[in-house]
Amino acid sequence: MEKRPGVFLDRDGTINEDFGYVVDPRRLVLLPKAAEGIKLLGEFGVPIVVVSNQSAVGRGYCTEEDVEEVNRALASLLKERGAKVDAFYYCPHHPEARVPAYRVACPFRKPEPGMVLRAASEHGIDPRKSYVVGDMHSDIKLGRRVKARTVLVLTGHGEETLEMVKRKEAPRPSFVAKDLVEAAWWVLEDMDRRGLI
Numbered sequence: 001m002e003k004r005p006g007v008f009l010d011r012d013g014t015i016n017e018d019f020g021y022v023v024d025p026r027r028l029v030l031l032p033k034a035a036e037g038i039k040l041l042g043e044f045g046v047p048i049v050v051v052s053n054q055s056a057v058g059r060g061y062c063t064e065e066d067v068e069e070v071n072r073a074l075a076s077l078l079k080e081r082g083a084k085v086d087a088f089y090y091c092p093h094h095p096e097a098r099v100p101a102y103r104v105a106c107p108f109r110k111p112e113p114g115m116v117l118r119a120a121s122e123h124g125i126d127p128r129k130s131y132v133v134g135d136m137h138s139d140i141k142l143g144r145r146v147k148a149r150t151v152l153v154l155t156g157h158g159e160e161t162l163e164m165v166k167r168k169e170a171p172r173p174s175f176v177a178k179d180l181v182e183a184a185w186w187v188l189e190d191m192d193r194r195g196l197i
C-alpha cells in the first residue's frame with residue numbers, strides 16, 4: 001500500500017505552553033490555537049504524530065510514567081476540543097543526563113531522525129510527503145534530515161528560533177506560521193499543491 005503523508009508535531013511550545021520542563025499534567029496549558037489547528041488537519045484525514053524530546057526524564061525531574069501521564073492529559077484536553085493526536089513518541093535520553101540509565105546520545109533524540117522514522121514505519125507514513133512542525137532549531141533540522149517539509153511556529157521558543165534562522169545559525173524552515181492554525185492551513189494548501197490530498 002502506498003504510504004501516506006502525515007504531520008509530525010512537536011509538543012512543548014507548539015501544542016502546549018513551554019514553561020521549562022512540562023512534567024505536571026495539572027499545569028498543562030494548551031496554546032490558544034493548538035486544538036483548532038490539530039482539529040483542522042484531522043478533518044482532512046491527515047495523521048498527526050507528536051514527537052517530543054523529554055530529557056527531563058534523564059535529568060531526573062520526572063519519570064517516563066509522568067511523561068505518559070502528561071501526554072494522556074494533553075490528549076484529553078485536545079479531545080474536549082474535537083482534536084485528535086494519532087500517536088505520541090518521546091525520547092527520555094540526553095548525552096549528559098544525570099540518571100546514568102538515560103545518559104546516551106540517543107538516535108531518537110531530535111534532531112536525530114529515530115522518532116520520525118519509527119512512527120512513519122508504524123503508521124504507514126512517508127516522511128518525504130510529510131511535515132515537521134515545531135518551535136525549535138532541532139525540529140527544523142529533524143524535518144530536513146528526514147526530507148520532510150518544515151514549519152516553524154512562532155509560539156514557544158519560535159521567535160528566538162526565527163532570529164537564529166536570520167543569523168543563519170538555524171536551518172531555514174519551508175514556512176513560518178504564527179500558530180498551529182496558520183501552520184495547518186499552509187500544510188493543507190501545500191499538500192493540495194503536491195496532489196497529496
Ligand SMILES: [Mg+2]
Nearest residue numbers: 010012013135
Ligand atoms: Mg518545542
Ligand SMILES: [Zn+2]
Nearest residue numbers: 091093106108
Ligand atoms: Zn532516546
